[in-house]
Amino acid sequence: VILVGELSLWVALLVAAWATITSFAGGALRRTDLVASGERAIYATWAFVVLASAGLWTALITHDFSLRYVASFTSANLPFVYTLTAFWAGQAGSMLFWCLILSTYTAIAVFTNRHQNRVLMPYVAGTLGAITLFFLATMCFGQSPFERLDWIPADGRGLNPQLQNPGMAIHPPNLYLGYVATAVPFAFAIAALITRRLDGEWLAAVRRWSLVSWFFLTVGITLGMWWAYVELGWGGYWAWDPVENASLLPWLTGTAFLHSIMIQEKRGMLRKWNVTLVVTTFLLAILGTFITRSGVISSVHSFAQSPVGNWFAALLGICVAVTAYLVATRLKDLEANAELESMVSREAAFLYNNLLLVGIAFSVLWGTLFPILSEAVRGSKITVGPPFFNAVNVPLGLLLLGLTGVGPLIAWRRASVANLQRQFAVPVFGGVATLALLLASGMRQPSAVAAYALAGFVATTILQEFYKGIGARRRMHGESIPIAFVRLVARNRRRYGGYIVHAGVVILFCAFAGLAFKRENDVTLKAGESFQTTDPYGHQWRFVSEGLSVDTKLNRRIIAIGLKPTRDGKPMPLIESEKRQYFDSQNQDTFEPATVVGIQEGLRQDVYVVLAGVVNDDTAEVRITFNPLVWWVWYGGMIMAIGGLIVMWPQAGRRKESGYAAVMETAGVR
Amino acid sequence: MNARVKFLIGGAVILGGAGLLMANAIKQTGEYYLTPQELETKVTADPSFAGTGVKVGARVVTGSIVRAPSGREVSFRVTDGAQTIPVVYRGIAPDTFTDGVDVVVEGRLAADGTFHATTLLAKCASRYENAPEKYRATPGYKEAAKT
Numbered sequence: 001v002i003l004v005g006e007l008s009l010w011v012a013l014l015v016a017a018w019a020t021i022t023s024f025a026g027g028a029l030r031r032t033d034l035v036a037s038g039e040r041a042i043y044a045t046w047a048f049v050v051l052a053s054a055g056l057w058t059a060l061i062t063h064d065f066s067l068r069y070v071a072s073f074t075s076a077n078l079p080f081v082y083t084l085t086a087f088w089a090g091q092a093g094s095m096l097f098w099c100l101i102l103s104t105y106t107a108i109a110v111f112t113n114r115h116q117n118r119v120l121m122p123y124v125a126g127t128l129g130a131i132t133l134f135f136l137a138t139m140c141f142g143q144s145p146f147e148r149l150d151w152i153p154a155d156g157r158g159l160n161p162q163l164q165n166p167g168m169a170i171h172p173p174n175l176y177l178g179y180v181a182t183a184v185p186f187a188f189a190i191a192a193l194i195t196r197r198l199d200g201e202w203l204a205a206v207r208r209w210s211l212v213s214w215f216f217l218t219v220g221i222t223l224g225m226w227w228a229y230v231e232l233g234w235g236g237y238w239a240w241d242p243v244e245n246a247s248l249l250p251w252l253t254g255t256a257f258l259h260s261i262m263i264q265e266k267r268g269m270l271r272k273w274n275v276t277l278v279v280t281t282f283l284l285a286i287l288g289t290f291i292t293r294s295g296v297i298s299s300v301h302s303f304a305q306s307p308v309g310n311w312f313a314a315l316l317g318i319c320v321a322v323t324a325y326l327v328a329t330r331l332k333d334l335e336a337n338a339e340l341e342s343m344v345s346r347e348a349a350f351l352y353n354n355l356l357l358v359g360i361a362f363s364v365l366w367g368t369l370f371p372i373l374s375e376a377v378r379g380s381k382i383t384v385g386p387p388f389f390n391a392v393n394v395p396l397g398l399l400l401l402g403l404t405g406v407g408p409l410i411a412w413r414r415a416s417v418a419n420l421q422r423q424f425a426v427p428v429f430g431g432v433a434t435l436a437l438l439l440a441s442g443m444r445q446p447s448a449v450a451a452y453a454l455a456g457f458v459a460t461t462i463l464q465e466f467y468k469g470i471g472a473r474r475r476m477h478g479e480s481i482p483i484a485f486v487r488l489v490a491r492n493r494r495r496y497g498g499y500i501v502h503a504g505v506v507i508l509f510c511a512f513a514g515l516a517f518k519r520e521n522d523v524t525l526k527a528g529e530s531f532q533t534t535d536p537y538g539h540q541w542r543f544v545s546e547g548l549s550v551d552t553k554l555n556r557r558i559i560a561i562g563l564k565p566t567r568d569g570k571p572m573p574l575i576e577s578e579k580r581q582y583f584d585s586q587n588q589d590t591f592e593p594a595t596v597v598g599i600q601e602g603l604r605q606d607v608y609v610v611l612a613g614v615v616n617d618d619t620a621e622v623r624i625t626f627n628p629l630v631w632w633v634w635y636g637g638m639i640m641a642i643g644g645l646i647v648m649w650p651q652a653g654r655r656k657e658s659g660y661a662a663v664m665e666t667a668g669v670r
Numbered sequence: 671m672n673a674r675v676k677f678l679i680g681g682a683v684i685l686g687g688a689g690l691l692m693a694n695a696i697k698q699t700g701e702y703y704l705t706p707q708e709l710e711t712k713v714t715a716d717p718s719f720a721g722t723g724v725k726v727g728a729r730v731v732t733g734s735i736v737r738a739p740s741g742r743e744v745s746f747r748v749t750d751g752a753q754t755i756p757v758v759y760r761g762i763a764p765d766t767f768t769d770g771v772d773v774v775v776e777g778r779l780a781a782d783g784t785f786h787a788t789t790l791l792a793k794c795a796s797r798y799e800n801a802p803e804k805y806r807a808t809p810g811y812k813e814a815a816k817t
Contacts, residue, residue, distance in 0.1 A: 233765075340673045348677055355681050359688045366692060371703060381703035383725055384696055391695035396688060522762065524742075579765075593765045612762035615739065621762055 002064060005055015006146040009096075012048035012103075013136040015041050020129035027122030027194075035122045039110050042125050045132060046107040053100045056093060056145050060086055066152045069093060069145045075158035075584050077555045082159050085169040088176070089159055092145035097173075098289070099135040101180040106132060109184050109209070117201050123191030124184075131183055138311050154586075161556070161582045161594040167227035171220055175247055178217030179285040182250055184209040186282035186319075189275050193326040196333045198271055206278060207261055210254055211648040213281075215641060217251045222637030233595040233610045235520065235625045237633060240389040245368045246288030249361050253281040256357035259350050259407075266412065267347065272327070272334040273354070279323045284361070286316055291368070342414035349407040356400045363392045394447050398454060401509050404502050405458035408465070408495075423461075430460030451513035455506045462499050462506070469496070489646060497646030504640030507632050514605075514629030521624045522612075525561075535567075535605065535626045542566045546574070548620055556580045561611045561620045563598070575600050577611040577622070606630045701725050701776065706753035713779060720779045726755070732769040748773060748785075755779075759787040766792040 019041035026034030056069070060083050065071040073086040073093075088097045106128040113121050139145065162168070185206040192202040224247065225237035238244060257277040263270050290312035327334070340347055366373075367384045374382040409423040434456025438449050466485070469492075473484040489496040517536040525531060527547030535541055546562035559579045565572040578596035583589050598609035606627040613621040702724045704712070709726055712719045728748035735746040744767075745758045757775055767773065767790065775787035 340677055342673050343676045343680070345673075348673070351677060352680065352684070355684055359685060363688060363692055370696070370700070374700075380708070382696070382700045383703045384700050387699040388692075388695040391699070392688060392691045395691065396684075399684070522742075595765055615737075621742070623762065 002055050002059045002067070002146065005052045005058070006144070008048040008051035008055065009136065009139055009144070009146070012045050012052060012099075013133065013140050015048060016045045016103075016129050016133040016136055019045055020126050020133055023122045023126035023129060027126065035125075038122065038125050038129070039114075042103075042106055042110050042129060045129070046103040049096075049099050049103045049132075049136075053087075053096060056087060056096060057084065059146075060084065063156070065154070065156050066148055067145075068147045068149050071149060071153050071156040073156065073159055075156045077584065078159055079164070081169060082164050085163075085172075086159050088172050089163060092139060092143045092147070094172075094176075095135055095139050095143070096145050097176055098180060099132060099139070101176055102128070102132050102135065102183060105180060105184055109187075113205070117205060119195050119197060120188065120191040120202060120205075123194050124187045127187035127190045128183060131187075134311070134315055142311060155584055158555075158582065158584055161580060162231055165227060165231050167223050167230070171223035171227055174216050174220035174223060176220075178213050178215070178220050179247075179250065179288065181209055181213030181216060182254065182282045182285040185213070185278045189278040190323070190326065193275065193323075193330055196330060198275065198333060199268075203261065203265060207258070208648065210257055210261075210278070210281075211644060214251065214254045214258060215644040215648065217247065217254065218637060218641045218644060221247050221251060222634060222641070225637070226634050229630065230597060230599065233597045235518075235608055235610070235623070235627065236515075237630070240364075240367070240386045242368050243292050245364050246284075246291045249284040249288060249365060250281045252357050252361035252364070253277055253284060256354045256361075257281060259357075260354050263347055263350050267338045269336045269338050269340070269347065270351075271336060272331070275327060275334065277354075277358075279319075283316060283319055284365075286312060286319070290316065344410070344415045344420070346407060346410050346412045346415075349403055349410055353400065353403045353407055356396050356403065360393055360396050360400070363396070364389065367392075397509070397512075398447070398450050401451065401454045401458060401505070404505055405454070405461040408498065408502070409461055423464075426464055427457050427460040431457030445516045448513040448516040451509050455510050455513075458502065458506050462503050465499055466496075493646050493649060497643050497649075500643030500646060501640050502643075504636045504638075504643055507636035507639060511629045511632035511636055514627075514632075517628045519626045523622045523624060524615075525563075525620050525622055526618055531624070533624070535607075536628050537604065539567050540569075541607075543624060545620065545622075548614060548618065555584070556582045559611070559614060561622065563609055563622070563624075565600075565607065573600065575607060575609045577609045579611050579614070601631055603631055604628065703727060703774075705750040706748060706755045707750050709755070709779065710753050720781065723776070723778050725774055725776045726785065727772065727774045728755075729772050730767075730769060735769060748775070755783065755785050757785045757787050759790045761788070761790065763790055764792050768792075 019038050021038075022034045022041065023038030026032070026036075026038055058064075059067050059070050060074055061080075063070065063074065063076055063083075069090060069092055070086075073089040074083050078086070086093070088094045106125070109128065110121065110125055113124070117124075188202050188206045188209070192198045224244070228234075228239070228244075229237040257274065260270050260274055260277060264274050290309060340351070342348065367388050371381045371383050374380065405427060406424075409427075411419045431453050435449065435453035438452055443449055443452075466488070469488045470481060470484045473479055473488055474481070477484070477487075479487065489500075519533070519536055521531070521533055523531045523543075525543075525545040527545055530542055530544040532540070532542045542565065544564045544566075546564055549560050549562075551558045551560065557580070560576055561578075563575045563577075565575060575598040577598035580594045580596060581589055582594065595610055595612075598611075600607040606625075608625040608627050610623045610625075611620060612623050615621065702712075702722070704724055704726055706726060706728050709724065726748065728750045731747040731749050731754060735744060737744045742762070743758065743760050744763050745756065747754050747756050749755075759775065759777075771792050774791040775785060776789040776791075777785060777787035779785050
């Protein structure tokens with residue numbers, strides 16, 4: 001099966017090349033037989049990539065250590081689940097995984113569009129085929145997951161213990177699913193540009209796929225933060241590391257696109273901008289893979305440097321050139337159908353939302369690439385760290401949070417005074433009341449106060465919308481509140497799903513602002529000794545050390561410390577933190593020691609304990625951190641994802657679109 | 671003034687503000703990322719440079735790590751092959767910090783030529799990618815038949 005997998009890779013390469021050529025040729029020459037052949041080749045590519053993946057999985061499960069990849073990332077004593085997830089633990093496997101997802105998406109896109117979008121599809125299939133071809137080529141000519149060693153080790157090196165975590169088993173696939181899904185809108189954009197059909201049908205298709213990508217990126221980023229927090233033991237969840245930034249960038253531009261596309265749907269504006277955003281999102285996804293894979297930017301994530309970096313640089317260059325050419329030659333077709341009428345309108349709010357999201361994306365990109373840029377321009381590497389990202393993104397983020405409340409309520413075209421009063425009187429009161437309450441309670445950190453006051457405003461707008469909607473249903477249908485709520489959301493998925501996403505955003509911002517109140521203590525404790533401190537809420541804590549204990553398990557040696565905490569004199573559950581040294585089946589130490597963090601989770605704060613070191617066998621170096629509101633980061637992210645799911649869930653027998661889209665439809669443009 | 675112009679002015683204000691924030695933040699928090707050799711060159715050229723906060727990326731000299739009994743301080747030497755400098759770090763060293771790993775230290779060079787680090791990041795090339803070569807010497811491993 002392994003040999004079959006390896007061969008499948010080469011067959012897939014040939015078939016993908018065939019798919020690309022016939023699809024483009026079929027589209028250009030309007031030959032339906034070529035188009036049909038191209039689509040069959042797309043399905044065939046998918047089948048062969050699946051075979052290749054099955055081959056790698058078989059090799060992993062059967063512990064065939066003659067493969068370099070298997071020997072590098074697994075060992076005989078690795079738990080079964082992680083044997084499966086080792087598929088994407090390294091470079092070559094990740095590429096195959098990209099390929100697997102991409103060819104699956106391509107097959108789905110081709111299948112679901114077999115009766116529609118017929119003019120666009122040859123080019124969509126061709127573009128996606130070309131991207132698949134690229135990834136197959138990196139494996140066939142660059143680094144193959146099926147590379148054999150000229151000797152057979154009795155055991156492999158094993159998987160890094162930090163990757164042996166359930167979060168790490170599902171975080172990378174989600175990110176990849178998100179990254180790769182940006183390729184489909186990109187392909188549709190290219191197809192639409194080539195055929196000069198930039199309305200109606202491409203909008204619908206692109207929006208759906210962008211939502212898919214946005215959903216998986218949201219889940220992936222949230223899981224990534226959670227993993228960093230519980231596994232890495234530095235006390236935070238976001239360090240503005242290049243690899244983290246790389247995942248945020250396409251999310252930001254994707255979010256911008258999902259908003260600006262509404263303006264094109266309703267008013268026919270922003271067509272150039274939307275095409276640009278779709279393409280940018282894809283390029284940033286590729287750039288993200290390039291950054292994480294090439295080693296051009298030093299990151300603590302420190303993936304191996306590899307020649308595949310150059311491949312990605314080439315791909316980026318080609319994509320930029322092709323799109324720039326297509327957009328430049330089709331500017332006339334991208335003219336807007338309407339003008340901005342007023343600054344006090346939903347269009348304007350959305351435009352500012354886009355400006356902020358893209359501004360944030362740009363600053364993150366700038367900060368990430370700054371070491372390279374400064375070296376190229378001034379000859380010396382200058383790095384920027386979290387202070388840079390916070391200084392820039394806190395103000396921009398707060399403005400964006402404010403717009404989250406304004407955008408959905410303000411009228412299209414031109415808002416009247418009556419509209420403003422009706423929609424914003426209560427929310428503004430909500431915001432001001434929150435502000436007054438915070439100041440009265442003695443909170444003084446400017447950005448935290450601003451964040452909570454704005455959150456109060458936005459939360460009130462969302463509650464007001466649900467209150468109005470539920471009230472209307474109750475009057476009209478006499479439903480109970482829960483039923484009215486469910487039906488309200490189910491009948492208007494885009495609108496109320498969007499509000500749920502916004503509620504998640506509000507929760508996230510509140511959680512981020514909690515960081516301003518974080519308290520960190522470094523303590524040295526022998527058995528029986530204790531440490532006393534005050535948490536951000538003013539409670540008195542006392543931690544008594546239970547001393548160090550040593551243990552050996554299946555594949556690891558453990559040193560653990562137990563701390564018995566009391567809060568205001570009341571005993572709390574024991575918190576334990578461990579240092580683990582993993583070893584292989586030959587009893588050799590593998591990897592550096594890993595830390596297991598002791599976390600006592602709570603709605604108000606986490607108590608986060610890390611055993612940082614042991615001195616003289618009896619004295620523990622411990623870091624005790626109070627992390628306010630961290631719990632809400634995970635749940636804010638999950639609420640956003642659920643909102644996204646509601647928005648993209650297909651609605652049977654949905655109402656006709658209103659506004660610009662309806663006009664286009666009745667005019668027979670579709 | 672029509673709405674388009676007003677919007678563009680508003681946009682320019684936001685982007686300009688963001689640009690200023692970025693430039694300012696880079697000026698205040700941007701740090702040189704140097705190798706020991708480059709640091710030496712800079713300090714020789716301009717002795718006042720010694721007090722500037724910088725990041726130095728280099729490899730820990732094997733056998734040079736000395737941990738203070740308190741566990742809170744560790745001193746070691748780093749090298750880029752051309753230049754070696756002694757480093758003192760106050761704080762808790764990360765798990766990955768051992769002999770021969772690549773580290774990034776952040777801090778400043780003191781007058782006596784010792785680098786006082788306030789942060790210590792250790793990268794290990796083998797952190798996520800691991801070469802099986804080290805097992806070649808282990809008993810129990812069989813060479814595959816060369817074909």
